Amino acid sequence: xSRNGLIIHKDQLEGIEKALVRLLKTAEAKCALLVDKDxxxxxxxxxxxxxxxxxxxxxxxxxxxxxKEIARLVGEPEFSVLFHQGKKDHIHISLVGERSILxxxxxxxxxxxxxxxxxxxxxxxxxxxxxxAEDGERATEEEIGSEFTDSAENRLDDIxxx
Numbered sequence: 206x207s208r209n210g211l212i213i214h215k216d217q218l219e220g221i222e223k224a225l226v227r228l229l230k231t232a233e234a235k236c237a238l239l240v241d242k243d244x245x246x247x248x249x250x251x252x253x254x255x256x257x258x259x260x261x262x263x264x265x266x267x268x269x270x271x272x273k274e275i276a277r278l279v280g281e282p283e284f285s286v287l288f289h290q291g292k293k294d295h296i297h298i299s300l301v302g303e304r305s306i307l308x309x310x311x312x313x314x315x316x317x318x319x320x321x322x323x324x325x326x327x328x329x330x331x332x333x334x335x336x337x338a339e340d341g342e343r344a345t346e347e348e349i350g351s352e353f354t355d356s357a358e359n360r361l362d363d364i365x366x367x
Contacts, residue, residue: 217335228309232319238261239331245262269306272284285300288317296308305335
């Protein structure tokens with residue numbers, strides 16, 4: 206991971222995943238992904254088993270990057286929301302903070318208006334969680350090693366118990 210890599214702690218990831226689940230329920234969407242701008246999947250929720258989420262994350266980040274250049278060419282600093290409409294499924298893509306992209310895949314059981322409304326609300330919540338992760342709530346390498354050691358010791362104790 207690069208020096209600028211984001212470290213998300215377990216409790217922060219749980220908060221992100223709960224927010225995504227709430228988004229899926231309220232917007233009646235099929236699945237949601239949180240992707241960093243480099244194209245790495247942070248997490249996903251919903252019906253993603255039939256999707257290649259790794260490839261999708263990379264392609265969506267690339268799409269957002271090219272759209273940023275289009276925005277610049279027409280005099281906008283950035284387009285913060287993209288929408289792709291298909292025959293069955295549709296994709297709503299929005300920026301979350303400075304480094305992440307929220308992707309919501311939905312069908313005709315809901316409307317783009319519902320998805321936009323709830324994606325905006327959840328996006329603000331996700332931005333708060335991610336900004337706390339960026340603002341120093343990062344574990345040092347020593348803390349990470351300590352957590353791993355403690356976890357490994359606990360698992361070994363469990364294995365060798367009667």
